[in-house]
Amino acid sequence: MSSRVPPLAGRGDLLRLFLPRFTRDRNDRINMKDYQLLQQKYVVNTYPDRHITLIKGDGVYLYDQNNQKYLDMMSNYGVSIFGYNNPHINKFLRNQLKNLVVLHGSFNNNTRALASQKLIEKCKGYYAKVYWANSGTEAIEAALKFAVLATGKKKFISCIGGYHGKTLGSLSATSGEKYKNPFEPLLWQFKQVTFGNEKELEKAIDKDTAAFVVEPVQGESGVIVPPKDYLKKVRDICNKHNILLIIDEIQTGAGRTGDFLASEEVSADILCLGKGLAGGLPVGATIVTQNIANKIPKHIHTSTFGGNPFVCAGVIKTLEILDDRLLNQVKNLGEYFINKLKAIKSDLILQVRGKGLIIGVEVKDKRNALLKFLQDEHVLVIPAGENVVRFLPPFIITKENIDFTVEKFKKCVDSL
Ligand SMILES: Cc1ncc(COP(=O)(O)O)c(C=O)c1O
The missing domain is CATH 3.40.640.10 (Type I PLP-dependent aspartate aminotransferase-like (Major domain))
Incomplete structure (x- = not known):
């Protein structure tokens, strides 16, 4: 590990799983201003570190400092309901x-x-x-x-x-x-x-x-x-x-x-x-x-x-x-998303549940590995409880965004 790696933000599994990517990125971006390093150095470490530096948002996408785009299926823990730069x-x-x-x-x-x-x-x-x-x-x-x-x-x-x-x-x-x-x-x-x-x-x-x-x-x-x-x-x-x-x-x-x-x-x-x-x-x-x-x-x-x-x-x-049309859209997209997730056949998945666009997939184990895999596939989701992958997407997502997410989720589940 590079001697310039900052002190660890938290000591959970989540962090350890993200660490290898962090080290690799550090080397790749050696000439760029390292905001990750700065944040870890100067912000009190009460959060685990997801090891990406996001600097811009547009619609349903977040962008890192290399202009790589990530599909936002978590809307900042449920905040950015209309996406970014609306x-x-x-x-x-x-x-x-x-x-x-x-x-x-x-x-x-x-x-x-x-x-x-x-x-x-x-x-x-x-x-x-x-x-x-x-x-x-x-x-x-x-x-x-x-x-x-x-x-x-x-x-x-x-x-x-x-x-x-x-x-x-x-x-x-x-x-x-x-x-x-x-x-x-x-x-x-x-x-x-x-x-x-x-x-x-x-x-x-x-x-x-x-x-x-x-x-x-x-x-x-x-x-x-x-x-x-x-x-x-x-x-x-x-x-x-x-x-x-x-x-x-x-x-x-x-x-x-x-x-x-x-x-x-x-x-x-x-x-x-x-x-x-x-x-x-x-x-x-x-x-x-x-x-x-x-x-x-x-x-x-x-x-x-x-x-x-x-x-x-x-x-x-x-x-x-947030008029009736958009609220209906949230209901319909939620049903569509839940049904698609339910259709995935895997021993790893214990239950898919939710209402509208708050959706959880309870898995037997390897939850944090799933989060990391999805992030590597440029889809951002968040944890809930001990073993739940939580989706809180912005309300402006499309069925295509959902299909993409489900396809990546299936790929990750199959590979674990
Ligand atoms: C149901 C519920 N209540 C309260 C809070 C606390 O909100 P905040 O983090 O904005 O203080 C949260 C945050 O996730 C929440 O989900």
Whole structure:
């Protein structure tokens, strides 16, 4: 190995599998400015290193510094839902850039006001108001604090396998010893119950329970789709025991499952959105009913950048582009993709599951090898859980992009 190889970013299998390519590329590109080296040297190493340096995006493709193109089947963990360099989004953002980028929430603003109104209308529930943040985890932090303010209670229930972020409040709701252990004791009291089992939820509730936090489809833990009507039953139980329902749609919302919300059949008390909601810009949204909004005092929770006009312009354009035609397209492409993946015959594949364009393929083993093979074939996908290959493509992919991906996936599965 070259003596100029930087310290390792993480020590998992994923990294080791990508290492040989890294060394080879280093030699090939000896005269080029090595951003990989710089990033590994100067950025705190909390991420595994995928060993490619991507510098440009256009449509469904990302390009490395040698202008090699990669088909993006992960949209940056579900963020870049309209692909890259989207002319509609860009034009709108450029206009907002000229007018006003940032404005504190204590001043009113046309773009923020319209984004908030359009979002509440798009959610079609009993929701009344939105609190704007800058990321998913912040949306959850606000949700937990609002639930405490509304109920005066501090006990929560979340799900085994649930993922809600990694700041201290959301980490308390998130499942997974490896993320939590170093930071115990975490906040308040969080009990965890089996996802998809409403009876367990009912047993876990006591008189001090404030709220139940749940994803409509568990993303990070492996694209787990609950039984039909699970959320409706959960809603009934929350009503019966007078606890709040917090639905985390940070990964599933903004059209990912083929509906604007995956939880459209129920109304939560607090709904969290993030990821693709601003068409690729950093955003978090905590949406509440009027009852909850009435119990949130001024000054109690704020954010300098939250609701800035630039990001709100991204939200307005996103809500406009996400019309019924595009949502139907997400549904149809999702079905097409899932059926094609299901048609692959291989002992390595245990299950293909998903809804719309959040799709997971559970494999017996060799998941990380599959990710690496696909990357070598210039298709970018991401992991979920222990053994799931996750596809979160942009909504603008075509059937040809899906055919290409499935063909490469089959080739990789066959070669392992
Ligand atoms: C369901 C869910 N909730 C919360 C989060 C945290 O969002 P962020 O990484 O933007 O803080 C994620 C991120 O993957 C998520 O999938």
